[in-house]
Amino acid sequence: IYRALFYICITDITYLAVIPDYSGMPEIVSISDKLNHTIAFFVLALLFDLSFDFKNKVYAISILMGYALAIEVIQYFLPTREFSLLDILADAVGVAAYEGFRGVLVLKEGFIDESR
Numbered sequence: 494i495y496r497a498l499f500y501i502c503i504t505d506i507t508y509l510a511v512i513p514d515y516s517g518m519p520e521i522v523s524i525s526d527k528l529n530h531t532i533a534f535f536v537l538a539l540l541f542d543l544s545f546d547f548k549n550k551v552y553a554i555s556i557l558m559g560y561a562l563a564i565e566v567i568q569y570f571l572p573t574r575e576f577s578l579l580d581i582l583a584d585a586v587g588v589a590a591y592e593g594f595r596g597v598l599v600l601k602e603g604f605i606d607e608s609r
Contacts, residue, residue: 495543502540506533510564513573527583534561534587542595550592557588
């Protein structure tokens with residue numbers, strides 16, 4: 494189920510990254526662009542961790558950050574969007590926040606396997 498949620502999350506993030514504007518979206522989407530990035534990548538990192546068994550965390554984080562970079566490169570070529578290093582930084586903050594919070598989740602027996 495986590496893998497399905499991960500793919501749904503990737504699809505939603507990609508959709509939001511390429512639509513011209515958020516005018517038709519719920520109010521929560523337009524709260525703060527950087528906060529949206531941070532929360533989205535926190536959730537993405539959580540679902541990625543629960544979906545795939547990567548022993549090498551650097552490799553897993555590289556995949557997530559590669560996706561973040563890919564989104565920004567795509568946005569560079571869209572007329573209503575722009576490339577933003579601050580967006581990538583906000584994505585990295587979300588991933589780092591998850592990695593910091595992961596220790597708490599490991600303490601919850603059965604939520605995340607300690608051996609991973």
